[in-house]
Amino acid sequence: MLKVGVFGAGHLGKIHIQQWLQIPGIILVGFFDPNDDNAATTITEYQIKRYTNAEDLISAADALDIVTNTTSHFDIAKACLLQSRHLFIEKPMTHTMEEARELVKLVAEANVKCQIGHVERYNPAMLALRNKKLEPMFIETHRLAQFNPRGTDVAVILDLMIHDIDIILHLVKSPVRRISASGVAVISDTFDIANARIEFDNGCVANLTASRISLKKMRKMRLFQRDAYIGIDFLDKKTEIIRLKGDNEEKGFFDFPIEIGAGQQKMISVEMPNINEVNAIREELADFALAILQDKPVSVSVYDGLHAMDVAHQILHKMMMQVNNDNAEKVFQ
Structure with missing residues (x-):
């Protein structure tokens, strides 16, 4: 059995919790979310434990599923990796490229499975x-x-x-x-x-x-x-x-x-x-769990996540340059 904990009980976090509860071989130990409203509705709907201390959830689980705002992904992931926990992280895997590169290093050092949630695969x-x-x-x-x-x-x-x-x-x-x-x-x-x-x-x-x-x-x-x-x-x-x-x-x-x-x-x-007809989110979470239980590579690796982020940020950079050029042209007209 694989013990799983979830970070984040917002809209997508609740969907992940719902799917984890339907995957065989999984014990959902609980979730962490500082928002009391999110937590209350999650407890009522799924009858699972709320952890009020993130470290306690990390200690209780073999693998963590991070479904929080992108800006918090890196800090949560780092805390999990320092305890050598397997990770599933929703896309994009981090907020910045610097965080993404550091995350890749931390995953390699922890020698754990880390899958990125590119669900359309x-x-x-x-x-x-x-x-x-x-x-x-x-x-x-x-x-x-x-x-x-x-x-x-x-x-x-x-x-x-x-x-x-x-x-x-x-x-x-x-x-x-x-x-x-x-x-x-x-x-x-x-x-x-x-x-x-x-x-x-x-x-x-x-x-x-x-x-x-x-x-x-x-x-x-x-x-x-x-x-x-x-x-x-x-x-x-x-x-x-x-x-x-x-x-x-x-x-x-x-x-x-x-x-x-x-x-x-x-x-x-x-x-x-x-x-x-399959539920894509359930499929990706079950695939991640299977990679841990059978000690095989994940289907969407942290390197895949880094590559996608790199190209996305290059696109964003090109768009910012275009906006700056347009603004500069207006100034001198």
Whole structure:
């Protein structure tokens, strides 16, 4: 049995608590949250123990799940690592790059498992592609959300776009060559809408758009690779693969011919992979627990978290530079 403690009982923290209670082999020892209202509703709803001292919770657990504000991630994680506790940390893993680099060192020194909560890796629409050969050369993503004050303590890049950044870095096994970006702060004090272009050494280009002031929700990714298009709808949990079939491949049920000139035809295959309905948060937490119990690598490592944060901060830096340049131009007009 694995004893787990949770830091944070806000909106997402309660969801994590709910999921931990449904994972076999887990003893949820309790939670820590200084907010009395959050704590009271959590105790009433889940009948679990509230710890009023963070150190006591760390001592009582084998693994800790950090679901607090991003600004507090590093301090809590450091306290846990100093006691050699396994960690699950919600994305982004820290508030600053300096904290992220230090966290990587602390995890290595503690020799424990540390998984970062990039939950879209476990989305059923993404899981349906696990056994497919994905070598995209152009990627387009749109992640749009309606405005919610929760999460506006960080820019939309670190709040929403980082999900797509992580998946793209996971799929494209090539160093980043160049990044360009622009964004606007519309409602909050940080960027609420952003567009970024990431170019990789292998020639792949990714175009990402994220907004938290949209009238409708959208979470889509489109992958284009040689002879194939893959569409992923993270919101509706649907996946489609459209590809050119080889001359010797048998005709399938969803095939149709297209003319490519000079009387030649190619066969187009449309595949809709089977989607298994799973709870993505439960899947990632259970996977983390299994990595501890079976002593195997976590699926989303602290290095993955650092890489995603690094690219996200580069995008943010490019956007800040663009804003500063625009302001400078206005001064001299």
